[in-house]
Amino acid sequence: MAGLRENSHLSLNGGRTNLPGRRWRRLAMFAGLVLVAATVGCSPGDKEAAREPADDPDQARPMPVAAIVVHYQNSYRVRVGYTGRIHAPRRGSLGFERSGRLARIMVREGDRVAAGAVLAELDTARLDAQLAELKAQHHEAEADLKLAKRTYRRLAVLHRDGHVSSQRLDEAEARREAAAARVARLAASIDRLDVELAKSRLLAPFEAVVTRRIADEGTVLAAGAPVIEVIESARPAEAKIGLPLHFAERLKTGERYPVRLEDGRTVEARLAGLVPSLAGRARTLLARLELPDGSGAIDGSLAILSLEDVVAQRGFWLPVDALTADLRGLWRVYKVIPSAGAREPARVAFENVQILHTDGRRAYVTGTLDEGDAVIAGGLTRVVPGMAVEIVERRASDGARRQTGSAS
Secondary structure (H helix, E strand, O other): OHHHHHHHHHHHHHOOOOHHHHHHHHHHHHHHHHHHHHHHHOOHHHHHHHHOOOOOHHHHOOEEEEEEEOOOEOOEEEEEEEEEEEEOOOEEEEEOOOOEEEEEEOOOOOOEEOOOOEEEEEOOHHHHHHHHHHHHHHHHHHHHHHHHHHHHHHHHHHHHHOOOOHHHHHHHHHHHHHHHHHHHHHHHHHHHHHHHHHOOEEEOOOOEEEEEEOOOOOOEEOOOOEEEEEEEOOOOOEEEEEEOHHHHOOOOOOOEEEEEEOOOOEEEEEEEEEEEEEEOOOOEEEEEEEOOOOOOOOOOOEEEEEEEEEEOOOEEEEEHHHOEEOOOOOEEEEEEEOOOOOOOOEEEEEEEEEEEEEOOOEEEEEEOOOOOOEEEOOOHHHOOOOOEEEEEEEEEOOOOEEEOOOOO
């Protein structure tokens, strides 16, 4: 028996039976069967549920928006501006009436001068010499005239006594008249030189401000050549603005109208008058508006007359934030379509409109929208057609506002 057990043990060892290897293979097969059973036990629906996260409640909530309620009107009012320039009441390009060398200029640009003030002078040395010569000749002529008068009186006495002939008396009378004529002629020459000397001084024709010096000392000037330019400072400046005929006919002389100056200030100017003549290619009437004292308007600067006009065209107002550009010159707005049922949210659809007028903040438009439609007022970068929205604020296109929590 002992030998048999020994032989059995040897046969088992001699064969290729390996007990630990079989055990591992059995464990691997068992694990594979468990994995297959687990995979088959999971349904496709369970897999999708495992992959998809839970719905986000914020994504399903309608977006709150503010809306403009469309209200049509048959016309709109606009402020129309017409541009002109500021002009001094009077201006002058001043020069001498006679030719000569410019000796002195007493003013510079920006100086204020009174009426009659001396602005510049010509060299008068030659005139002064001529004047001195004429005055000496005039003095000599007056002496000759005195002698001629005395001689005539003496001869008249002798002629009366018969001691002098009539011929000699007549000659004495002629010499007296000639001397008187020479005195008068020299006096006229002196007056002429005084006028020439006066014309050698350039005087301010009115109270003014010097705006330009054209020539300097030493320049030889022709008669009438401009030397200094001035503008009047005593009276207020004027705005001269061209207006269309239909606008000009509405204005009344003496009434005040708003004029915006180039520095941004607005002043009330009085209409001084309308020039009854159409000028230029634009066929406008020139309006003269007197600015108030102390306006500080600068000569040559721009001035804009602001007038109100009524345009008869049907449309409604929207804020510019409610508009976005579309094709072919049209603009797009987003209309809120009310919900069909209590559980359905309001939706967004777009409509095209045309801008008729804008003042930079609002736009007057016309289009296919109906009276009472609600248009999203702003924030259009977050809005797309078909989006669910909720109107939290309604504002009429005329500016009235009310709070609401419903889109219907």
